[in-house]
Amino acid sequence: MACPVRSNFGPQDGEQLGEEAGMLYGEYLMLDKILSSQRLLSEQDKRKVHDEHLFIITHQAYELWFKQIIFELDSVRDIFSETLEESQTLEILKRLNRIVLILKVLVDQVMILETMTPLDFMDFRNYLKPASGFQSLQFRLLENKLGVKAENRVKYNRNYTRVFGNDQEALKQIELSEVEPSLALLVERWLERTPGLEVEGFNFWGKYQKAVNLLLDEQRQIAMAEPIENVKEYRLSDLEKRREVYESIFRPEIHDALLNRGERRFSHKALQGAILITFYRDEPRFSQPHQILNLLMDVDSLITKWRYNHVLMVQRMIGSSQLGTGGSSGYQYLRSTLSDRYKVFVDLFNLSTFLIPRSYIPPLTTSMRSQLCLWKNGITEVYDGNRKDGLD
Structure with a gap:
């Protein structure tokens, strides 16, 4: 239960409350210690x-x-x-x-x-x-x-x-x-x-590994069909690098x-x-x-x-x-x-x-x-x- 915080005045008529109403705001937060530090x-x-x-x-x-x-x-x-x-x-x-x-x-x-x-x-x-x-x-x-x-x-x-x-x-x-x-x-x-x-x-x-192999194989086929030789080499090289990245998670010894x-x-x-x-x-x-x-x-x-x-x-x-x-x-x-x-x-x-x-x-x-x-x-x-x- 939260501690009650005492107000100097009552909620309705401004009448001062007694000590039993609870602690003052500053007392509850111990502001005397915090603000003097x-x-x-x-x-x-x-x-x-x-x-x-x-x-x-x-x-x-x-x-x-x-x-x-x-x-x-x-x-x-x-x-x-x-x-x-x-x-x-x-x-x-x-x-x-x-x-x-x-x-x-x-x-x-x-x-x-x-x-x-x-x-x-x-x-x-x-x-x-x-x-x-x-x-x-x-x-x-x-x-x-x-x-x-x-x-x-x-x-x-x-x-x-x-x-x-x-x-x-x-x-x-x-x-x-x-x-x-x-x-x-x-x-x-x-x-x-x-x-x-x-x-x-x-x-x-196991299913994820098969999906990755299928994806890379399909992309390799597309790369092999590329008529421009230098573009084909670039794509194949990029695919090989991507395959190595996936191998780093599929092979526990590399991980x-x-x-x-x-x-x-x-x-x-x-x-x-x-x-x-x-x-x-x-x-x-x-x-x-x-x-x-x-x-x-x-x-x-x-x-x-x-x-x-x-x-x-x-x-x-x-x-x-x-x-x-x-x-x-x-x-x-x-x-x-x-x-x-x-x-x-x-x-x-x-x-x-x-x-x-x-x-x-x-x-x-x-x-x-x-x-x-x-x-x-x-x-x-x-x-x-x-x-x-x-x-x-």
Whole structure:
């Protein structure tokens, strides 16, 4: 139950209420602590720098939003960690969408900080040392809980002791966030249980491979009939490259090699599940899972955009050759975090590589369609018999 917030006056006649009416707005939100937490170091040095206040407020706002994102992320991970009921996917969608909207706020918030000029920042920058954004414990936890792996991080950012010093509690939280199942791992396990992948059932993967071979063979015949020799050679060369791309998912050993090199993240079966959901996203049973995959990409995209805006701001404020306040290479380091190595759901971005025209997508069998949904009197009913899939 929400705590009542006391008003100074009654709703009808303006009569003052007693203490029993509840807490004041400021008491409930503990504004005395929040609004008195802006300590300007320049002011203590008797040379108050106006823009230091903006710098502090902006970063405190970031940390509050990070806390909310982690709160939502932990709840989504909790749902994924159990047997997922169909009714719970709507709650996952709602919370992931909330994370996406918060990240959009964080991306735009950089513009507020950019109202400060490089000379303004220089007036108080020395007060920050050795403090650094790298020391944001919550952002590190957020990355780990999403699924950023230590081996994919830039070398400087792997050294926890260097970043967090002797803060044993921070180190303990980071270590825990690295060993507990990340959202990426939980999504991977969920995708591996996608109905329709079973060889003895619908056998989507076998049918998909046949459809791809049929498509490429037909396009090869068209290319061979091309009368202009250089055009024919180009088309045949392009087809051979496309065949190699498809081979990278049809041959598990190639996929595993890409996985070991960090170019892919999901297991072979999880990737199959993601492709299946993408192809049949119009089926009622796969509609919400497809939306979940899109929101996961949105999260990755917005964090990348936030990093990019941050990189541009840092270059604008301190240039590209100066060290960061925490001892890193500053702009050069931040720019290196924009690569795919920091994308958790990079495999979802690359799904379009493996699409085929709708007319080649294997049609659902009667049995598979009944497993996905049953129609009675115009009402969709979720299949309820002996479920062995992970989408229930």
